[in-house]
Amino acid sequence: MDFVAQVETQASLMRSAAVKAGPDASVSSCPEWTVLDLVRHQAEVHTWAAQAVATAPDDGRPKWPKAPREWDEALSWWDSGTSLLLERLRSTPPDRPAWTFQGPSRADFWARRQAHETSIHRLDAELATGHEPPTLLFDPEFAADGIDEFLTIMVPRQLVLGRVIEATGRILVHAADAGRTWEVWLAPGEAPVVTGVHDSAVDADATLAGTADAIYRALWGRPSHAIVTGDESLLAALPRA
Template identity: 55%
Template sequence: MEHADFVTHFRTQVDALHAAAAAAGPDAPVPTCPGWTVKDLVDHVGRVHSWVLNALDTPPDDATPRPDERPGAWEDLLPWWLTRARELADALAGTTSNTPAWTFSPTERTYGFWARRQAHETAIHRLDAEHALHGDEVPSLLFDTDLAADGVDEFLTLMLPRQLSRRPVAREGRLVFHAADAGRAWELRLTPGQPAGVGPIQDAATDADATVAGTADALYRAVWARPSGAITSGDRSLLDGLPRP
């Protein structure tokens, strides 16, 4: 996917999250984020989007930027967040993907990093807002196939290694993820005390300790520990035990 694609998806997910949050209301519980209400969810995405806006104006080697203070009242918070999110989309769209910016990545410090990261951050929290609004009746296909497949890849190659550096797994195992509609598959090898190995499948999927299969949309939800129609065979505890942000 190209930089412009991520920005387009980011805009789409912002609008969908806003619609679901407004319809659910501030006090609705978010079942996929235990202990949160919709107001907590919007406060969180407002914090993230304002933080990233500030990161775009921060040189790559400077200190970590800080998010803005958020309004306390729901009637102020919701439009405040939407304004910041749209400002962020416009800023990302207004330059090239290789424009330097501060990021938490040690290797990729560009606007392109943030376009991808915020497309997925917002998509997953849009899903949370849909569950707050619809409960278990959220449609099984919400996300574009390419976006969802890229989201699986981003989780396995960026977000999971970051979490494992803080919360290493204690078990060894091999997981295979197969998104048939996207024509993509990933192999994840977990070894205690070592970085996770992620790449193309090395040998038969039947040798895996666990296999997670389904649409890219279903796998996207599964890797982020959201309700999913993905089918997991083998040792499901390996999937459930992956650390999430």
Template identity: 50%
Template sequence: MAHIVEQAEALKAAAVAAGPSAPVPTCPEWTVNDLVRHIATVHNMACEALKLTPADSRPPAPDLPENWDDLLTWWDGKRTEMVAALGSAGSGVQAWGFVPGTGTFGWWARRQAHETAIHRLDAEHAHSENIPTLLFDPELAADGIDEALVMLSPYRAHMKRPEVTVEGTLLVHAADAGRAWMVNAEGGAVKAGPIEDSGTDADATLAGTADAVYRAAWKRPSHAILTGREEMLRAVNAG
């Protein structure tokens, strides 16, 4: 929850500095206004999901203000409400989630920490070409890599969004976090999990600081190093 607050405040500051009409290079069809509308919609969905059970239907999309200043105010209120709701119950309390069997308050807190952090990065790219290479601390970044590999990539492959067209293995190593994962793609399915030995053989390797690998796993510009069969990165699909 602390990461949600920190990353949301940084996202807003970068968005305001860039201005609503600025293009977002990392989301080529979006302006900053589109980016803020998206994150406001997602934070609203999280708020509504926490009021539901796993058996309920997806919450409806909200009617967002058209005016930029009103949109920022609406988003301020919604994310404040979301953080308060997340803190109102234990992490294991069930709620609706878009991945069957995963919806809990803790799952939503993690999901929104990384949703907000990655879109904060988008806002930073819209604001400036000079983005710090160590923007995210290793613990947050490593957790975001884990979410991208272990939860989101298998789910999106199962939903065929998009269909995985590669087969093989990808070793992912976040050096400063001391963590490594193996991604296996076969028959259109993706499976991933942590491993102890970062020297394990694989068809391709993605390595660097946790910050760099985090960005690469979420298909953002990165200084992570990809070697071997570079097409294996297509098995990673968090966005």
């Protein structure tokens, strides 16, 4: 999967939606943010990730940048940061060592992470326009990868940051259109154990099912048509960024 192309595509679509919504529009999926806040955040993330791609693992976390507070300047600064990120991702060998906050310390970590970071915030920008986005906004293969990244990278990261799981049980996550199913075992105070399974009919304490797009949105706490059955508290126990 070409994650770098996804970063470029999702950033372009997010920018268009943000401009359409306008800087003062509220972001319903991020209740405390305006579109200006959303744009500033994404600009900072892209600029920071570009630094991380070029930072050796032993050099430590790059300093977090601060985007301009005015709309036009923030958009321009975001454009520059995104261009730098894309240039570095394309010019850096995928297996080159790089600082990461979780998972493999390789440059290609950032292509995947920023593809999904940008796609979720693209959805936020689409929602801020006041028009309901299509129910199939993301390609099934890409959305399924986003589900996998959320469960295997982003949830464990939240545990490192101090979030604690206080639930016991088994969750089945079934993305029918992508042909993928995940089994997630939860235990108090422990990192979840995530495995891919081939049988979506096995018993589970809770099931999250639907298109990969719907599940992707649901796991990130965005409006979704995914169907939850069983113990909904198990899904609520999954920490989100």
